Amino acid sequence: MSCSVLDEEQFRLSCQLLLQRSDQLGDGWSWEAVQGSEEGYLRKTALRSVPSDWGPLHDQKGFSSHPQPQTLCDSTGHEKEEQDPAASTGSDFLRAEEEDAGSYTVTNSSSLVLQYEYHILFSCSYGAPVLYFRAFTLEGRSLALEEMWSTIHPNYRLCLQNCPLNAISQQEHPLLGQPFFFFHPCRTEEFMGPVLQAAPDQGRPVNYVLSWLSVVGPVVGLDVPLQYCTALHSTKPD
Amino acid sequence: MITLLCGFESFICRMLSVLFMPAGSCSVLGLHLCFGGAYSLCPTGRTSCSTMADDKDVLRDVWFGRIPTCFTLNPDEVTEREAEAYYLLLPRVSYLPVVTDKVKKHFLKVMRAEDVEEMWFEYEGTPLKWHYPIGVLFDLHASNTVLPWNITVHFKNFPDQDLLHCLSNSIVEAHFMSSIKEADALKHKSQVVNDMQKKDHKQLWMGLQNDKFDQFWAMNRKLMEYPTEDGGFRYIPFRIYQTLSDRPFIQKLFRPVSPDCNVHTLGDLLKEMYPDALTNDGEQKRYQVLIHGIEPLLETPLQWLSEHLSHPDNFLHICVVPVPTD
Numbered sequence: 255m256s257c258s259v260l261d262e263e264q265f266r267l268s269c270q271l272l273l274q275r276s277d278q279l280g281d282g283w284s285w286e287a288v289q290g291s292e293e294g295y296l297r298k299t300a301l302r303s304v305p306s307d308w309g310p311l312h313d314q315k316g317f318s319s320h321p322q323p324q325t326l327c328d329s330t331g332h333e334k335e336e337q338d339p340a341a342s343t344g345s346d347f348l349r350a351e352e353e354d355a356g357s358y359t360v361t362n363s364s365s366l367v368l369q370y371e372y373h374i375l376f377s378c379s380y381g382a383p384v385l386y387f388r389a390f391t392l393e394g395r396s397l398a399l400e401e402m403w404s405t406i407h408p409n410y411r412l413c414l415q416n417c418p419l420n421a422i423s424q425q426e427h428p429l430l431g432q433p434f435f436f437f438h439p440c441r442t443e444e445f446m447g448p449v450l451q452a453a454p455d456q457g458r459p460v461n462y463v464l465s466w467l468s469v470v471g472p473v474v475g476l477d478v479p480l481q482y483c484t485a486l487h488s489t490k491p492d
Numbered sequence: 493m494i495t496l497l498c499g500f501e502s503f504i505c506r507m508l509s510v511l512f513m514p515a516g517s518c519s520v521l522g523l524h525l526c527f528g529g530a531y532s533l534c535p536t537g538r539t540s541c542s543t544m545a546d547d548k549d550v551l552r553d554v555w556f557g558r559i560p561t562c563f564t565l566n567p568d569e570v571t572e573r574e575a576e577a578y579y580l581l582l583p584r585v586s587y588l589p590v591v592t593d594k595v596k597k598h599f600l601k602v603m604r605a606e607d608v609e610e611m612w613f614e615y616e617g618t619p620l621k622w623h624y625p626i627g628v629l630f631d632l633h634a635s636n637t638v639l640p641w642n643i644t645v646h647f648k649n650f651p652d653q654d655l656l657h658c659l660s661n662s663i664v665e666a667h668f669m670s671s672i673k674e675a676d677a678l679k680h681k682s683q684v685v686n687d688m689q690k691k692d693h694k695q696l697w698m699g700l701q702n703d704k705f706d707q708f709w710a711m712n713r714k715l716m717e718y719p720t721e722d723g724g725f726r727y728i729p730f731r732i733y734q735t736l737s738d739r740p741f742i743q744k745l746f747r748p749v750s751p752d753c754n755v756h757t758l759g760d761l762l763k764e765m766y767p768d769a770l771t772n773d774g775e776q777k778r779y780q781v782l783i784h785g786i787e788p789l790l791e792t793p794l795q796w797l798s799e800h801l802s803h804p805d806n807f808l809h810i811c812v813v814p815v816p817t818d
Binding site: 288378379380396398399423424425426427428429430431432433438440 | 621652653654655656657666670673674677678682729738739740741743745
């Protein structure tokens with residue numbers, strides 16, 4: 255690929271390769287096709303344990319009146335007025351507060367177990383993959399945006415706060431119509447560009463979706479094992 | 493009420509030839525908008541200079557489109573006394589959270605604070621997606637019903653499997669700006685929107701929020717420009733909505749002009765993206781294709797529609813609804 259923009263066919267091919275490797279590794283990805291078309295997305299569910307000292311999950315009784323973290327993508331790169339994201343993502347979340355034992359499961363090692371669902375879709379507007387995800391407590395309650403922030407490692411949280419361009423926000427799933435969280439794809443081209451430029455020097459083709467996933471996945475608890483990179487290549491000439 | 497509807501309709505309804513069907517059911521109680529002014533289209537697809545004024549009129553008609561709405565509190569909500577219905581003219585091009593502060597205040601007067609959670613709206617059992625423009629919600633769910641549009645207001649049991657949360661106007665702003673950026677990614681590879689200052693982005697949002705047509709279009713016109721030699725945008729930002737399947741909308745890449753310089757029409761778009769919406773020869777018409785409550789002729793150039801009938805978010809929102817069987 256000469257530019258860092260993906261087309262739908264390339265996306266599908268990258269997904270299929272990823273899928274093959276996932277099957278070999280037992281990593282749990284599946285391809286969900288849109289009825290009667292070639293369109294579809296990658297899907298995976300996983301249980302994830304989140305240390306409770308990253309911040310308490312909000313009690314469900316009574317909704318929070320905190321303003322949401324500013325999710326506006328400012329692609330001019332100009333200084334943004336923060337809409338007080340600290341209110342939702344900062345020190346409140348890192349304080350140890352008394353837990354409300356009724357609303358979530360606490361394991362022996364003092365962490366919370368959540369059920370995650372990850373979808374990788376293609377954005378034709380941005381020529382890039384997009385990660386949609388949602389999480390539920392084991393009782394089946396879905397996480398709100400502020401709670402989602404508290405499941406993100408404090409280091410990543412700081413990065414995202416300073417760089418709202420890659421912020422997480424709630425969005426309607428374009429194929430299912432249900433609320434999910436997603437990473438805005440408008441800046442994917444920026445970080446994938448250098449990867450693709452360096453690829454010819456590496457002497458092997460880059461799987462766009464895999465490389466992209468290894469960047470955004472870990473932020474939301476989706477790890478990409480190194481074994482994916484061994485013997486994963488396209489049979490098509492680049 | 494009848495007086496209101498007459499005034500409303502004459503405000504909106506004018507005569508138009510060529511591009512727009514007179515939308516047969518443009519009656520006092522109907523909500524179809526008719527656009528006015530003699531509009532002619534040169535064979536090359538460019539508009540003649542004498543109709544530039546009419547183009548601006550179309551922009552105004554789109555911006556100032558209104559839907560008479562009646563808000564009623566969900567009967568299961570706990571109130572201290574009976575809640576009266578609240579009537580409001582909703583702007584088609586805006587979003588529910590932006591224009592319903594008065595609705596909220598009205599109903600909060602009869603409720604106790606502990607019975608109030610996030611407000612949400614529903615029409616005939618369907619939760620209304622606040623992140624869709626109001627006109628789209630109406631066309632999709634209630635286009636062939638008698639006015640006013642009857643919406644039920646809820647303060648409890650927020651359906652978080654159906655609706656996004658919206659706890660402040662900054663969330664609406666974020667969604668709106670996100671759409672504008674996505675539209676420009678399609679039209680101009682994001683070059684125009686990226687060249688704008690942060691204050692320019694703010695002007696677009698404030699223009700919409702405060703219903704200021706001139707303020708909005710002073711900035712939005714830049715997003716509607718294109719190099720003359722290209723004949724149009726790179727791709728047309730559009731979404732086709734329907735209620736017959738789970739898929740909320742269809743959005744794909746589509747060029748306004750073909751590689752061999754043919755101007756693509758609304759009909760071409762539908763043929764490619766949603767052929768079921770079209771009526772074949774000899775068949776009875778099954779679907780209406782609505783944009784801002786009207787059915788543009790299928791021969792209308794898509795580029796023209798994108799420039800004139802887009803919503804403020806720069807997307808052409810197209811609703812395909814079954815023809816009413818009455």
